[in-house]
Amino acid sequence: MIVIGSDHAGFSLKEEIRKHLDNHNLAYIDVGVFDACASDYPAQAALACEKITGGECKLGVLCCGTGIGISMAANKIKGIRAAACSDYFSAKYTRVHNDANVLCLGSRVIGPGLACELVDVFLSSDFEGGRHQKRVDMISALENQ
Ligand code: RB5
Secondary structure (H helix, E strand, C coil): CEEEEECCCCHHHHHHHHHHHHHCCCCEEECCCCCCCCCCHHHHHHHHHHHHHCCCCCEEEEEECCCHHHHHHHCCCCCCCEEECCCHHHHHHHHHCCCCCEEEEECCCCCHHHHHHHHHHHHHCCCCCCHHHHHHHHHHHHHCC
């Protein structure tokens, strides 16, 4: 199960991703927003990330205008490693090396076709562990400082 969410600027992209997940029979929880009325990306990040920290979902995809604001907010939440990506390599290796659990996308940066490709590679890539585990543990340690 994954969680998806967006602010108003990311709404149209989140809807494209939602349709893409439907077409591939992938289960998700959509925490909104559900229209393009003005909303606040930190609130949407918090709503989505609690599905991950609470154990309901393993991974998430969040959209805002740039993908950056919503990633900044998500990364304030303990246990969340969010990456704003707009290229295939980053979307893959943030799973493989950083064990990212949230992919953040910018609707004003990339189109829906690339966004869905990034979602696919993010969801299908696994954390490699090994030498990367220590570094991810060091990220977690920073949360407790
Ligand atoms: C909303 O206008 C916009 O600022 C927001 O979606 C996001 O791009 C912030 O990083």
